[in-house]
Every structure is written in C-alpha cells, then in structure tokens.
Amino acid sequence: MRPKVRPGLAVGAILLLVGTTATAHRLDEYLQGTLISIEKNRLQVQITLTPGVAVFPFLLGDMDADADGVISETEQSAYASRVLRDLSLTMDGRPLTPQLISRQFPTIEEMKEGRGEIRIEFSAVLPSGGPSRKLIFENHHQSRIAAYQVNCLVPRDPNIRIVAQNRNYSQSLYQLEYSQADVDLGSPILAWWSSDRVSLGMVALLLLARLALLWRQRFRTVAELQ
Amino acid sequence: MRLTHRIAIVVSFSLSAAMAQTATSQIVKAANTFLSTLDQKQRHGVLFAFDDEQQRARWSNFPTGFVPRGGISLKEMTPAQRSAAMALVSSALSPRGLEKVQQIMEGDEVLKHTEGNGPPFGGGPPPGAGGPPNGGAGRGRPPFANGGDGQMFGKDLYYISILGTPSEKNPWMLQFGGHHLALNITIDGERGILTPTLTGAQPALYTLNGKTVRPLGPESDKAMALLNALDESQRKQAILNYRVADLVLGPGQDGKIIQPEGLKASAMSDKQRVMLLDVISEWTGIIHESAAAARLAEIKTDIDKTWFAWSGATTVAPGKNIVAYYRIQGPHLVIEYAPQGLGGDPSMHVHTMYRDPTNDYGRKPGAK
Numbered sequence: 001m002r003p004k005v006r007p008g009l010a011v012g013a014i015l016l017l018v019g020t021t022a023t024a025h026r027l028d029e030y031l032q033g034t035l036i037s038i039e040k041n042r043l044q045v046q047i048t049l050t051p052g053v054a055v056f057p058f059l060l061g062d063m064d065a066d067a068d069g070v071i072s073e074t075e076q077s078a079y080a081s082r083v084l085r086d087l088s089l090t091m092d093g094r095p096l097t098p099q100l101i102s103r104q105f106p107t108i109e110e111m112k113e114g115r116g117e118i119r120i121e122f123s124a125v126l127p128s129g130g131p132s133r134k135l136i137f138e139n140h141h142q143s144r145i146a147a148y149q150v151n152c153l154v155p156r157d158p159n160i161r162i163v164a165q166n167r168n169y170s171q172s173l174y175q176l177e178y179s180q181a182d183v184d185l186g187s188p189i190l191a192w193w194s195s196d197r198v199s200l201g202m203v204a205l206l207l208l209a210r211l212a213l214l215w216r217q218r219f220r221t222v223a224e225l226q
Numbered sequence: 227m228r229l230t231h232r233i234a235i236v237v238s239f240s241l242s243a244a245m246a247q248t249a250t251s252q253i254v255k256a257a258n259t260f261l262s263t264l265d266q267k268q269r270h271g272v273l274f275a276f277d278d279e280q281q282r283a284r285w286s287n288f289p290t291g292f293v294p295r296g297g298i299s300l301k302e303m304t305p306a307q308r309s310a311a312m313a314l315v316s317s318a319l320s321p322r323g324l325e326k327v328q329q330i331m332e333g334d335e336v337l338k339h340t341e342g343n344g345p346p347f348g349g350g351p352p353p354g355a356g357g358p359p360n361g362g363a364g365r366g367r368p369p370f371a372n373g374g375d376g377q378m379f380g381k382d383l384y385y386i387s388i389l390g391t392p393s394e395k396n397p398w399m400l401q402f403g404g405h406h407l408a409l410n411i412t413i414d415g416e417r418g419i420l421t422p423t424l425t426g427a428q429p430a431l432y433t434l435n436g437k438t439v440r441p442l443g444p445e446s447d448k449a450m451a452l453l454n455a456l457d458e459s460q461r462k463q464a465i466l467n468y469r470v471a472d473l474v475l476g477p478g479q480d481g482k483i484i485q486p487e488g489l490k491a492s493a494m495s496d497k498q499r500v501m502l503l504d505v506i507s508e509w510t511g512i513i514h515e516s517a518a519a520a521r522l523a524e525i526k527t528d529i530d531k532t533w534f535a536w537s538g539a540t541t542v543a544p545g546k547n548i549v550a551y552y553r554i555q556g557p558h559l560v561i562e563y564a565p566q567g568l569g570g571d572p573s574m575h576v577h578t579m580y581r582d583p584t585n586d587y588g589r590k591p592g593a594k
Contacts (some may be wrong), residue, residue, distance in 0.1 A: 029567075031472055033474065035482065042320050048478075090553070115288050117478070146474070147469075148471075151484040151485065152484065153484055154484065162485045167468040168470055169467065169468050
C-alpha cells in the first residue's frame with residue numbers, strides 16, 4: 001500500500017529529486033485541456049490530462065489502485081469515471097449526464113517523465129430547449145494541482161452560433177452561450193415556454209405572490225384599524 | 227488600364243511563377259542530391275509513403291529520446307550526408323527561417339551542456355517504454371534509442387524524413403525536427419505549405435560566441451509592440467481575463483478549430499493591422515520567399531476576420547521575452563505563443579504553434 005502524502009508538502013522535495021533535466025517537462029501542475037464540441041442534440045467533450053513529473057507520484061495511487069505497476073483496463077475505467085464525477089455540466093440549468101466514449105492511457109513510465117497524456121472522451125445528450133442556450137462546465141478534478149484549459153470548437157452545424165464564452169481565472173468554471181436557429185419547439189405553447197421565458201415566468205409568478213401577500217397583510221391591518 | 231501597366235502586371239506574374247518554379251526545382255534537386263548520398267538502409271529509413279498518416283503526425287515539442295521521430299538523425303550521418311541534409315532544409319526555407327531553425331538547434335546544444343545529457347531521473351531506458359503517443363509505432367524509434375547512449379539534447383538530434391517522391395509536379399513532404407522543432411513542409415508544384423509547424427526554444431535567450439541569441443525574440447517583441455499600440459478599449463477586448471497555461475492546439479490536435487476570442491482585427495487601425503501581419507510573418511516567413519509571399523497574401527485577405535488574444539503579463543523587461551500567452555486566429559490560421567512555466571523562468575522556455583486547420587499537411591487541394 002502506498003503511503004498517503006499531501007501533495008503540497010512533498011512537491012518541493014520531488015522537484016529537488018528529479019533534477020534539472022525535468023525542466024524540459026511539465027512539473028508541478030496537472031494540465032487538463034478540455035475541448036467541447038456542440039451539436040444540435042448532444043455535446044461531445046475531449047479532455048487531455050497531462051500530469052507533471054512532480055505531482056504524478058501523488059496521482060498514481062488513484063490510477064494504479066492495486067499498485068502492481070500497470071494501469072489495467074479496469075483501473076483505467078475507474079479513473080475515467082472518477083474524472084467524470086469531478087465534472088459538472090448543466091444546460092439551461094438542467095444537469096447533464098456524461099457518457100464515456102473512450103479513454104486512452106499512456107504507460108506509467110511516460111507519465112513519470114511528464115510526457116504522458118491521458119485522453120478521455122465523453123458525450124452528453126442535450127435536453128430540448130429554446131433558441132438561446134447556456135452551457136455551464138465545471139472541472140474540479142485535482143483542483144489543488146490543476147492547470148485547467150477549456151475551449152469550444154467552432155460548431156460544424158451552421159445553425160449553431162457561439163454568442164459568448166466566459167471563464168473564471170483558473171478556467172475551472174466555463175460558461176458558454178450559444179444560439180440555435182433550427183429549434184423544434186413543437187406546439188406554440190411549448191415554443192413560448194422556452195427556457196428564457198420559463199425563467200421570466202417564474203420571476204413574474206414570485207412577484208405576483210409577493211404582491212398578493214403584501215396586499216393581504218395591508219387588508220388585514222386596515223380591517224383591524226376599523 | 228494603360229498598356230504599360232498591363233505588361234508590367236503580366237511580367238510580374240510571370241516572374242513570380244518563374245521564381246516559384248525555381249524554388250520548387252531547387253528543393254527537388256536538393257532532395258535528390260541528399261537521397262543520393264544515402265545507402266540503401268538509410269534511404270529506407272528516410273523515405274515514407276506520402277499518405278503515411280502515422281509519420282505525418284510523428285512530431286512533438288519533446289526531446290527525441292522521449293518522443294521518437296521517424297527518418298534519420300544528423301547524428302547518424304556522415305559529414306557529407308549532414309551537409310546535403312542541411313542544404314535540403316535550407317532550400318525550403320528563407321534565410322531568416324533557416325537562421326531561426328539553426329538558433330533553435332544551437333539552443334538545444336546549450337541545453338545539452340547546461341542540463342546534462344543522460345536519461346532523466348538517473349536511470350537508463352525506462353522499462354517498458356513504448357513508442358510515440360497516440361499509438362504511433364511503425365518505423366519510429368523506441369525512446370532512448372539515440373545511438374544507444376541515452377543522449378537527450380544536442381544539435382545533432384534532429385531528424386529528416388521525406389514522404390512521397392520529390393517532384394516538381396506531384397505533392398510530397400519534407401519533415402525536419404527534434405526537440406522544440408517540427409517543420410512539416412508540403413511541396414505541391416509551385417505551392418509550399420508549412421503547416422503544422424512547431425517552434426520552441428530552451429533556453430529562449432543564450433549567448434553564443436559573445437552574441438546574445440533569442441531564437442523566438444521577434445515573436446515576443448513584435449507581439450508586445452502590438453499590444454502596446456492598442457488603446458484601452460482595444461486592450462480590454464484583447465486581454466483575456468483567464469490564465470492560459472499551455473498551447474491549446476499543440477501536437478495531437480490536428481484539424482481542430484476553436485472559437486476565436488480577443489480583439490478582432492476589423493476593430494484595429496490600419497497601422498495596427500500592419501503590425502499584426504508583421505507578427506504573423508515571423509511564422510509565415512520561415513518557408514522560402516515565394517511560398518511565404520503567397521501565404522501572407524492569403525492571410526492579408528482574411529485579416530479583418532483575424533483575432534488577437536493575450537493572457538499574462540502586459541509588460542516585459544528590456545531584452546527579455548514576454549511572460550504571456552498569445553493567440554492569433556483567422557479563417558486559415560492559428561498561431562499560439564506559450565511560455566512554459568515548468569519550474570523555471572517561463573520567459574526562457576517557449577513553445578509556439580503555427581497551423582492552418584483548413585490545410586494542415588497541404589490537404590486542401592489548390593490552397594496556398
């Protein structure tokens with residue numbers, strides 16, 4: 001069994017051990033580059049994870065659970081699932097369920113040297129919505145050592161147009177707004193109740209309820225005074 | 227239009243065509259001369275099929291001991307063969323392009339002496355070390371096979387390969403690269419395509435024969451000058467509010483087009499657009515002059531649809547490289563400049579990427 005060591009305390013020591021040659025390779029960060037491809041009814045995501053030389057010893061225990069020096073198929077699946085669990089995706093406020101498409105793992109030796117890339121691909125079915133859509137993607141995988149990058153590919157579907165991309169400084173939080181021209185909303189009633197209008201309707205209902213409450217209280221007060 | 231103008235235009239076009247043909251014929255001649263210096267085994271090592279996708283993608287920013295390249299290295303050649311190989315590379319590049327390549331290679335020689343040259347982490351070849359990433363195996367060497375001595379860095383660890391048959395009419399490719407260098411040059415008749423190409427430098431500033439060398443210095447200086455030429459409102463658009471740690475479309479990301487961000491050149495002044503083109507010319511100008519001129523003309527046509535984005539420090543110490551990532555992206559262009567924060571001074575270790583996602587490896591017929 002591997003000893004549990006806190007990465008923050010031990011990275012410095014590892015940096016001294018790996019020597020100067022390691023400056024050619026990623027060291028004390030876990031680079032996680034995400035590319036998102038938006039389609040009409042689904043999205044497809046590719047995450048490329050590159051462990052730095054100094055942090056890999058602390059990640060290895062999560063990948064090679066039985067510590068036999070090989071990341072087996074089962075261990076690869078388990079780690080990919082763990083990465084997916086550390087992600088959060090919502091479309092128009094509704095959570096999405098990522099489905100693993102593929103995973104590729106380099107050898108442990110390649111990762112020890114800082115040149116190994118894990119590649120995970122997944123997709124998610126998108127719920128139907130209105131012509132203006134908002135995707136929120138959050139990555140919390142190994143946040144203490146992560147260097148996140150996230151971008152959207154130019155949509156192949158000409159009906160989809162990216163409107164805005166917003167991120168926090170670390171890129172752990174990414175918000176994508178896009179428009180979709182060929183939305184099939186079914187009946188006119190459903191069309192009216194598209195996602196934006198649902199939100200507006202909810203706000204209007206809450207305001208009405210609040211007004212009713214205030215009016216009732218005022219009515220009571222007047223009645224008591226009389 | 228006056229007759230003299232027409233004649234001048236016709237003559238100009240004819241001269242350009244003649245120059246392009248001259249460039250291609252010179253490259254083909256240099257390629258055949260190089261091949262004639264090789265023995266049968268070496269020729270087999272250098273030549274690949276034009277459509278060999280594995281060999282096309284067998285390039286990297288990593289040292290060749292980590293990610294093996296196809297072809298044969300300068301180290302494996304006799305002095306005459308090495309001279310013929312470099313003459314071939316030289317024939318495909320501009321003088322400034324060749325100088326940049328030589329400075330990148332010299333930088334690796336400096337690294338060899340400053341960082342040591344054995345396999346990293348004190349060991350020999352790692353047990354079970356496989357081929358290149360993404361499953362590429364084929365005729366790529368196993369890691370740590372650079373002459374069997376575990377050499378990691380040095381100006382002789384650069385590999386040359388030829389995909390297809392050198393021809394003035396039919397397409398073929400010349401690849402030359404190693405640590406921090408990947409030139410993928412497709413020659414298709416008069417056309418010369420340099421994408422995808424990776425340049426990098428470590429150290430990105432060094433002294434050679436008493437002279438300070440910055441292989442990617444102009445890429446840093448010209449971009450900094452452009453940023454400084456923007457007004458406050460333009461800077462707000464150009465400067466991203468998030469950190470970019472590395473290349474987004476580096477090795478292994480062929481053909482991908484990301485949503486552009488930053489400041490669109492249509493919102494720049496004429497002078498600023500000229501400065502942007504000048505930054506771009508540091509990559510387009512690596513290839514020989516006629517191909518570079520055609521490529522820059524194509525990019526100039528797209529310039530209003532080209533974006534400039536910056537992330538990182540907005541000042542630089544005199545004579546040093548920027549510590550900022552920048553990206554230039556147009557309909558047929560992606561350029562990324564990414565300092566590497568790998569435990570040292572990021573300004574001393576830089577990776578850059580130059581792509582045409584619509585025409586990498588010259589895939590688009592009739593493109594420039």
